[in-house]
Amino acid sequence: MAAQAGVSVGVRGVLRTFPDGTQAIASLDLDIAAGAFVALVGPSGCGKSTLLRLIAGLDTPQAGSVSVQARDRLSDRSPVAYVFQDAHLLPWHDVLDNVALPLRLGGLDAGARRARAREALSRVGLSDVAGKRPAALSGGMRMRVSLARALVTRPRLLLLDEPFGALDELTRLRLDDELRALWRAFGMTVLFVTHAISEAAYLAERVIVFSPRPARVVLDATVDLPAERGPAIRTEPGFARTVQRLHAALELGGA
Amino acid sequence: MRAAWALPPLGALCVILAIWEALVRMLAVPLYLLPPPSAIALAGFHDARTLAVSAGITAMSALIGFFLSALFGVVLGITLSASLVLERAFYPYTVFLQTVPIVAIAPLLVVWFGPGLKAVCVSAFIVSVFPVIAGTLAGMKSVDPALVDLFRLYGATRRHKLLLLQIPSALPSLFTGLRVASGLAVIGTLVGEFVAGFAEGSPGLGITILVAYKQLRTDLLFAAVLGSAVLGLSLFGAVNAAGHFLLRNWHPSEQNA
Amino acid sequence: MKTRSSHAALFACLLVACLLPACKKRESPGAGDTVGLRPVKLALNWVPENEFGGYYEAREKGYFRAEGLDTTIQAGGAGVPVVQMVASGQADFGIAGADEVILARLRGADVVPIWATFQTAPTAIMTPAARGANTLADVFSGGTLAVEPGLVYVAFLKKKYGFDKVKVVPYDGGVARFVVEKDYAQQCYVTTEPIVARRRGVEPKIFPIAAEGFDPYSGLVIVQRATWQKDPALVRSFLRAVRRGWRSYLDNPTAADAVMGKLNPAMDAQTFAEAGVIQRPLIETDATKAGGLGVMDKARWETLAAQLVELGTIEKAPPIDDYWIPPASLAGP
Numbered sequence: 001m002a003a004q005a006g007v008s009v010g011v012r013g014v015l016r017t018f019p020d021g022t023q024a025i026a027s028l029d030l031d032i033a034a035g036a037f038v039a040l041v042g043p044s045g046c047g048k049s050t051l052l053r054l055i056a057g058l059d060t061p062q063a064g065s066v067s068v069q070a071r072d073r074l075s076d077r078s079p080v081a082y083v084f085q086d087a088h089l090l091p092w093h094d095v096l097d098n099v100a101l102p103l104r105l106g107g108l109d110a111g112a113r114r115a116r117a118r119e120a121l122s123r124v125g126l127s128d129v130a131g132k133r134p135a136a137l138s139g140g141m142r143m144r145v146s147l148a149r150a151l152v153t154r155p156r157l158l159l160l161d162e163p164f165g166a167l168d169e170l171t172r173l174r175l176d177d178e179l180r181a182l183w184r185a186f187g188m189t190v191l192f193v194t195h196a197i198s199e200a201a202y203l204a205e206r207v208i209v210f211s212p213r214p215a216r217v218v219l220d221a222t223v224d225l226p227a228e229r230g231p232a233i234r235t236e237p238g239f240a241r242t243v244q245r246l247h248a249a250l251e252l253g254g255a
Numbered sequence: 256m257r258a259a260w261a262l263p264p265l266g267a268l269c270v271i272l273a274i275w276e277a278l279v280r281m282l283a284v285p286l287y288l289l290p291p292p293s294a295i296a297l298a299g300f301h302d303a304r305t306l307a308v309s310a311g312i313t314a315m316s317a318l319i320g321f322f323l324s325a326l327f328g329v330v331l332g333i334t335l336s337a338s339l340v341l342e343r344a345f346y347p348y349t350v351f352l353q354t355v356p357i358v359a360i361a362p363l364l365v366v367w368f369g370p371g372l373k374a375v376c377v378s379a380f381i382v383s384v385f386p387v388i389a390g391t392l393a394g395m396k397s398v399d400p401a402l403v404d405l406f407r408l409y410g411a412t413r414r415h416k417l418l419l420l421q422i423p424s425a426l427p428s429l430f431t432g433l434r435v436a437s438g439l440a441v442i443g444t445l446v447g448e449f450v451a452g453f454a455e456g457s458p459g460l461g462i463t464i465l466v467a468y469k470q471l472r473t474d475l476l477f478a479a480v481l482g483s484a485v486l487g488l489s490l491f492g493a494v495n496a497a498g499h500f501l502l503r504n505w506h507p508s509e510q511n512a
Numbered sequence: 513m514k515t516r517s518s519h520a521a522l523f524a525c526l527l528v529a530c531l532l533p534a535c536k537k538r539e540s541p542g543a544g545d546t547v548g549l550r551p552v553k554l555a556l557n558w559v560p561e562n563e564f565g566g567y568y569e570a571r572e573k574g575y576f577r578a579e580g581l582d583t584t585i586q587a588g589g590a591g592v593p594v595v596q597m598v599a600s601g602q603a604d605f606g607i608a609g610a611d612e613v614i615l616a617r618l619r620g621a622d623v624v625p626i627w628a629t630f631q632t633a634p635t636a637i638m639t640p641a642a643r644g645a646n647t648l649a650d651v652f653s654g655g656t657l658a659v660e661p662g663l664v665y666v667a668f669l670k671k672k673y674g675f676d677k678v679k680v681v682p683y684d685g686g687v688a689r690f691v692v693e694k695d696y697a698q699q700c701y702v703t704t705e706p707i708v709a710r711r712r713g714v715e716p717k718i719f720p721i722a723a724e725g726f727d728p729y730s731g732l733v734i735v736q737r738a739t740w741q742k743d744p745a746l747v748r749s750f751l752r753a754v755r756r757g758w759r760s761y762l763d764n765p766t767a768a769d770a771v772m773g774k775l776n777p778a779m780d781a782q783t784f785a786e787a788g789v790i791q792r793p794l795i796e797t798d799a800t801k802a803g804g805l806g807v808m809d810k811a812r813w814e815t816l817a818a819q820l821v822e823l824g825t826i827e828k829a830p831p832i833d834d835y836w837i838p839p840a841s842l843a844g845p
Contacts, residue, residue, distance in 0.1 A: 453775075
């Protein structure tokens with residue numbers, strides 16, 4: 001699979017209120033470079049998921065703008081992919097058809113999309129469950145299928161909203177590594193929302209800490225850790241320092 | 256294992272029948288008040304042919320009424336789910352269908368739709384359509400919102416959304432509605448027959464029940480009632496089987512069977 | 513999973529089995545081809561019983577066919593709205609009671625009566641003979657009375673006797689309570705409930721309503737007035753066949769009773785026979801011996817209308833000449 005360049009994301013003066021009047025985001029500005037892996041951290045309900053949805057185009061802001069460079073609709077490429085906290089697979093389809101779903105919605109024929117789906121499944125190491133139903137899989141496997149589904153369109157922007165939060169620690173750590181590996185292989189821009197600070201520090205090159213609602217940027221920090229990271233890095237002092245810094249910012253923000 | 260599963264209810268049935276038979280004989284209850292199971296069985300065998308033909312007539316009307324309910328109910332449920340305005344405008348009137356006393360309006364059905372089969376089928380339809388509408392509508396509205404977002408994100412057309420997401424999501428609730436409707440269709444048919452009379456040239460179970468009651472032939476009455484129960488069960492079983500077939504691979508309710 | 517699907521399949525088979533008997537070819541009533549005959553529909557207001565014997569006889573013996581008519585007899589049930597059906601064209605002819613006809617005319621249904629099967633109303637009040645009541649006044653002096661609320665003759669009886677000393681309860685549609693309760697009286701049709709009660713061992717004493725002074729024609733054949741005006745030949749030919757059928761039925765009811773018995777198998781042959789005997793004197797009276805079966809008298813209609821006004825059932829009587837057809841006119845041009 002050829003590496004894809006990511007897209008850059010620009011957020012300008014965005015204001016987002018919910019129908020009941022609560023202000024989720026008040027005038028936010030943000031720039032994300034193409035191909036970056038950025039973690040968004042903040043207390044529950046601060047608006048980070050809302051921001052993600054705005055960037056995805058699922059919601060529109062009341063004021064301001066969101067721009068994603070090259071939002072072109074090519075026949076087999078949607079530049080944006082989204083992974084939810086739960087896998088949200090279609091229970092009446094098997095794993096292969098689930099992964100192929102975005103391609104089906106994009107109009108690709110059955111043969112081509114199944115081949116692409118198989119490719120994506122092998123990327124997350126799940127080729128042998130292609131014919132199974134989601135109900136037969138464990139939570140971790142379902143999340144990986146969801147990842148495969150997100151990757152099948154070769155996205156240039158990958159948005160993940162606390163995807164591993166519901167999984168056990170071992171699976172979470174494993175998936176963290178898989179995600180980083182996929183990012184390094186394909187080079188898409190990744191926005192990763194989490195409230196686990198250590199996960200943010202492990203995964204990202206840049207961590208943005210938000211205050212409670214309405215979300216303001218409390219800290220926009222670069223993670224000073226090598227690009228090649230293994231699990232061992234969690235034991236290094238540099239890692240602990242980064243985590244501590246993020247913690248402090250979170251508390252300062254009023255979490 | 257199958258035998259072990261069936262044993263408790265069958266055993267209970269035998270015990271109940273035995274007690275019933277014994278009590279009726281011991282207390283010398285007149286035949287026309289409460290017949291013993293043996294008399295009902297006798298009436299059933301004696302009139303087996305006519306009961307079978309009547310059951311067939313009723314079955315035909317009930318099936319037609321049920322299919323009308325299924326078709327109309329599903330289509331209406333899907334349509335109402337498409338727009339909140341439409342739903343608010345028309346849903347209250349579908350509730351009216353549930354509450355209308357069929358015994359009172361059955362004569363009107365005869366005038367509007369014609370006597371015999373037509374009125375009886377419409378009666379079955381009116382009584383059984385609401386659960387299908389309600390079940391379909393509830394199912395269509397209970398689609399996973401995250402999946403709706405996902406479909407939107409990938410540029411799904413309305414047709415994609417309807418066929419690939421909403422309808423499959425709605426199937427379990429839809430089938431619950433169909434299961435309820437199956438029993439109601441038989442009831443609606445019987446009420447229609449009481450009032451409107453003969454569906455085809457021969458009498459249905461409703462007429463048999465009506466006349467058996469008037470003639471105080473309580474054993475035949477019970478046999479006919481039993482026949483209609485079997486009919487209702489069969490229709491329910493058929494719907495259940497269909498639901499099982501469609502949902503067997505993925506819905507928790509069918510997988511624990 | 514295997515258990516579930518296999519017994520669901522069993523039920524599905526049961527359902528198919530229920531349908532099979534209905535698929536057998538139904539005998540077409542009255543052999544002979546119907547090409548060139550005019551199709552007419554006669555709607556009955558109850559299931560096939562002796563009160564309709566003449567019509568089935570006419571069909572079986574080919575009297576309708578002889579008049580060029582292919583008559584379908586649409587049997588009914590407990591609540592068939594025959595008057596509305598005839599008025600709206602769902603049926604060409606129908607069976608109704610005289611008070612129904614007057615009420616319907618006032619509500620805008622333009623139907624006219626052309627034949628009265630029962631010269632004497634077959635409705636009655638019955639009570640167990642063991643009770644020892646000699647008159648209706650006795651019957652209403654205590655105990656329970658089961659009647660349908662809203663029936664005109666019930667209103668008549670209430671006006672005549674008063675119901676203050678008797679407990680009025682809804683009529684249960686049969687004789688289920690009659691055969692077990694004491695001091696019980698109920699409405700009945702002389703050809704139905706008394707026979708059933710007698711068979712269950714409770715001899716009934718019958719008080720016909722006609723004897724009390726309320727005697728509307730019953731078992732009327734009605735037709736749209738428009739049909740009579742536009743096509744009197746059709747009505748006359750129908751009537752001719754009906755008259756022959758009733759004559760033939762009264763002379764020998766066995767054939768028609770057998771046909772009706774097949775359509776109404778819950779009623780046995782003996783009941784048919786007994787009911788036939790009871791209904792004869794109500795159908796064939798001095799009036800019919802003079803004027804022919806089914807004949808009607810204008811004065812009786814006027815009396816009925818006046819009675820209905822007196823009871824408060826109607827505000828005023830409909831103009832009788834709007835619906836009265838002289839027997840001579842019905843018989844022929």
